[in-house]
Amino acid sequence: MFYTLLFIYIFYVIFKLFLANLQIGFVRAEAKKEPVVLEASEYKNAAVAAVTNLKFEIFSLIYHAVIFFAWISFGLKMLSNACLKDGNTLENIIFVMSFLLISSLLDLPLNIYESFVKDKKLGFSNMSAKIFLIDTIKSLALMLIFGSAFVWLVLLCINFLGDFWWFWAFLLSFGIAIIINLIYPTLIAPIFNKMSPLEDGELKGKIEGLLTKCGFKSSGVFTIDASKRDNRLNAYFGGLGATKRVVLFDTLIKKLSTAEIVAVLGHELGHFKHKDILKMIALSAIMLFCLFFIFGNVGASAYEAIGLGQNGASIIIFLVLFSPIFSFLFSPIISHFSRKNEFGADRFSKEISNKTDMINALTKLGSENKAFPKSHWLYSFVYHSHPSLFERINELENES
DSSP states (O other): OOHHHHHHHHHHHHHHHHHHHHHHHHHHHTTSSSSSOOOOHHHHHHHHHHHHHHHHHHHHHHHHHHHHHHHIIHHHHHHHHHHHHSHHHHHHHHHHHHHHHHHHHHHHHHHHHHHIIHHHHHHOOOHHHHHHHHHHHHHHHHHHHHHHHHHHHHHHHHHSGGGHHHHHHHHHHHHHHHHHHHHIIIIIHEEEEOOOOOOSSHHHHHHHHHHHHHHHHOSSSEEEEGGGGGGGOOOEEESSSSGGGGEEHHHHHHHHHHHHHHHHHHHHHHHHTTHHHHHHHHHHHHHHHHHHHTTTTTOHHHHHTTTSSSSSHHHHHHHHHHHHHHHHHHHHHHHHHHHHHHHHHHHHHHHHHHHHHHHHHHHHHHHHOOOOOOOOOOHHHHHOOOOOHHHHHHHHHHHH
């Protein structure tokens, strides 16, 4: 079983490298053609940004592959010998959390390069060393506190719920994911960003009128100080049920007109009206169920192959190590339905505002975020949760 998974992992790495290089070649070729959607200079800048990001993606993939093989060759065995003496629950939690902490620290060089070199070169990052350090400490603290609690609960499932522990662990994981969605806008997001109610004025009035028109009940319209870290534009509806919030990046408010912001929110409301969020939650539940089913039935020989016993901590770490493969295999399915939902949300926005405002908003988002308007069909098929900018605008323009 282990060597089957190892073969799949190697194929996963090679195929991802192929896709990234395929997309680089496509973008470079398209950049030489007549610009679409964006102005000529913006088109060239978007191509440069896309290739830069893809090269970073390739380096990150190779870097993580080296770490992966270091873990399975000697790292996990060394960590297990250091953490597991009696094999009690506390030692198992320490083993898993040590693995997660070391993995996070090994990711720091990539995060530093991305924030302070790549994204600054592309004109996105406003990150300071102080903010980066504080964000890192907060993220690690949250991981250690809530991660330890989650690992303890999964260990209880493994140790006390028999052969079908994986089913109960799936229900636990899915339930926690729902809770995180519920509390994210009110408890988690404010830990990292200052969130303030949108000031009274034309924009707030238009947004509240739009929400009323669509029957969307929220706990308020808020802005966050995203610009202290990044210049990209964005907006989202966070939370579920009574905790739903409309959240606007301050960068979005600065760059888009009121009509364009309303069009963007109309798109997000389209997801609400079409119940896209519930559909994607259901799809994610199926994926999570399959993940726990497969990795909950891995034989003891797979753990022995990397020098581990089949204990609770080893099972969790094994699942974490190999879950990216499963997510990658499942991603074309999720991406397909997500792209379909995006077209539907665009149509909804056009109906409640007008297509000109939506097209203008998409064009500005593409320009400010340096999003290349086209993508190779295979790369898009595997990765993209959104259709390309060119496809979205073309669809809006050609609809009656």
